[in-house]
Amino acid sequence: MRTRAKGKSAGRERTEELRGLLLEARSRLLRTVATTDDELASLAAQDAGGLIESSGRGAAENLLSRLEGRERHELDEIRAALGRLETGDFGVCKMCRRPIPMPRLRAVPWARACVMCQSREERM
Numbered sequence: 001m002r003t004r005a006k007g008k009s010a011g012r013e014r015t016e017e018l019r020g021l022l023l024e025a026r027s028r029l030l031r032t033v034a035t036t037d038d039e040l041a042s043l044a045a046q047d048a049g050g051l052i053e054s055s056g057r058g059a060a061e062n063l064l065s066r067l068e069g070r071e072r073h074e075l076d077e078i079r080a081a082l083g084r085l086e087t088g089d090f091g092v093c094k095m096c097r098r099p100i101p102m103p104r105l106r107a108v109p110w111a112r113a114c115v116m117c118q119s120r121e122e123r124m
Contacts, residue, residue, distance in 0.1 A: 018085065019082070022081055022082055025074075025110070029074055080110070091105055093112075094112045
């Protein structure tokens with residue numbers, strides 16, 4: 001019985017550690033997206049200059065928009081991971097259904113697949 005209580009405590013500690021990692025990553029991304037939004041608004045508000053200046057501004061806007069899209073996707077993944085954490089589906093590979101190792105979850109807490117399955121999927 002003592003072992004079971006200790007195991008539950010360790011499981012709760014891991015859950016709280018991973019929740020903290022997810023919330024920290026979400027906060028960092030929200031700050032980055034807000035900064036990107038501010039930069040895009042600043043570029044849009046600038047007066048149109050010469051042709052070279054306009055093309056440079058256009059390239060910067062394009063880059064910031066793509067960056068923002070990637071970060072928004074990552075935010076969606078973090079939200080989904082927090083949902084899986086609440087429902088008890090967190091930390092299980094979507095492909096092989098085995099537990100995702102803690103080092104992987106610590107590195108990418110929103111991971112949906114173990115490294116082996118993720119590598120296999122990326123090669124396809």
